[in-house]
Amino acid sequence: MDETKTGSAQAFQAKLQEVVDAIGVKTLPVDLDLLKEYCRLTGHDFAHCQARDLLPTGFLMTFTSPIFSEMFLAFFVKLPKLIKGVIHTASQVEFFGPLRLGAGPYREKLAIRNLEEKSGKKGNYWAVDFEVSLMDPEDRKIVSDVHQFFLRV
Amino acid sequence: MGFDNRLRFEDIQEGDRLPEARLRMDRETYLAYNRLVREINPLHFDQAYARRLGFREIVVAGVYTFSFIPKMVEDWVGDSGAVGRIEIQYRNPIYLGDAIVQKASVRKKSADQDNKWIECEVMVEDEEGNPLTRAVVTVEFS
Numbered sequence: 001m002d003e004t005k006t007g008s009a010q011a012f013q014a015k016l017q018e019v020v021d022a023i024g025v026k027t028l029p030v031d032l033d034l035l036k037e038y039c040r041l042t043g044h045d046f047a048h049c050q051a052r053d054l055l056p057t058g059f060l061m062t063f064t065s066p067i068f069s070e071m072f073l074a075f076f077v078k079l080p081k082l083i084k085g086v087i088h089t090a091s092q093v094e095f096f097g098p099l100r101l102g103a104g105p106y107r108e109k110l111a112i113r114n115l116e117e118k119s120g121k122k123g124n125y126w127a128v129d130f131e132v133s134l135m136d137p138e139d140r141k142i143v144s145d146v147h148q149f150f151l152r153v
Numbered sequence: 154m155g156f157d158n159r160l161r162f163e164d165i166q167e168g169d170r171l172p173e174a175r176l177r178m179d180r181e182t183y184l185a186y187n188r189l190v191r192e193i194n195p196l197h198f199d200q201a202y203a204r205r206l207g208f209r210e211i212v213v214a215g216v217y218t219f220s221f222i223p224k225m226v227e228d229w230v231g232d233s234g235a236v237g238r239i240e241i242q243y244r245n246p247i248y249l250g251d252a253i254v255q256k257a258s259v260r261k262k263s264a265d266q267d268n269k270w271i272e273c274e275v276m277v278e279d280e281e282g283n284p285l286t287r288a289v290v291t292v293e294f295s
């Protein structure tokens with residue numbers, strides 16, 4: 001726990017951490033049908049992806065996204081009345097290696113990277129950075145996907 | 154676009170503009186996307202819920218519109234695996250049924266002893282030119 005944080009920040013982070021820990025590590029599906037439909041809906045060239053054994057840049061990000069839905073659902077179920085609203089404000093994605101179609105299964109892990117207490121015109125909120133790390137089967141981190149959310153309390 | 158059509162680092166200049174992309178957030182396509190990702194946030198499929206929260210329509214998930222940003226840059230560069238980093242800021246909601254315009258330009262071109270890369274700034278706007286999303290996409294060259 002960060003000693004520079006206020007007591008309320010530490011308490012809030014501890015509650016978030018419980019939810020994050022409960023989610024654990026997820027395995028991401030990468031199959032041809034899923035990829036084909038993703039390509040159809042986003043205008044990517046499926047045949048080209050297959051030929052080059054590449055996943056579109058947005059593909060894994062699309063399928064890591066539900067981990068946040070699961071997390072926020074858990075917040076509202078396990079921490080009722082604590083969080084009144086969620087705003088997704090920014091993200092930074094860094095790729096450390098190519099996303100290979102044939103390299104899966106990929107695994108994803110969620111972590112809290114930063115938490116700050118803020119106040120604005122509409123009340124108090126927490127600015128929280130969550131990181132989703134994507135690992136390949138050799139446990140190499142290939143993507144870091146950091147999302148910032150404002151959690152209204 | 155295939156690898157053979159890849160732009161060369163030497164041929165790219167700061168200030169180069171990418172072809173604009175216009176996209177409509179088509180209802181049928183987006184709802185199919187929601188089914189694909191098993192979306193559970195009603196903000197992204199329940200109009201009444203979205204309106205209760207003060208939005209005028211279903212809000213399109215940022216991760217859906219995210220898909221088009223690296224694609225625009227990769228299509229221009231001609232290499233679908235070239236993006237090394239993306240920073241993105243969601244400034245205003247994108248609504249189901251609306252049209253968006255993606256504009257991009259090369260804001261920086263850099264090289265050191267080992268690496269060569271460009272940074273493209275992508276602005277996503279509505280049809281009136283209001284900013285919706287801003288992204289900086291870094292493309293690496295070998």
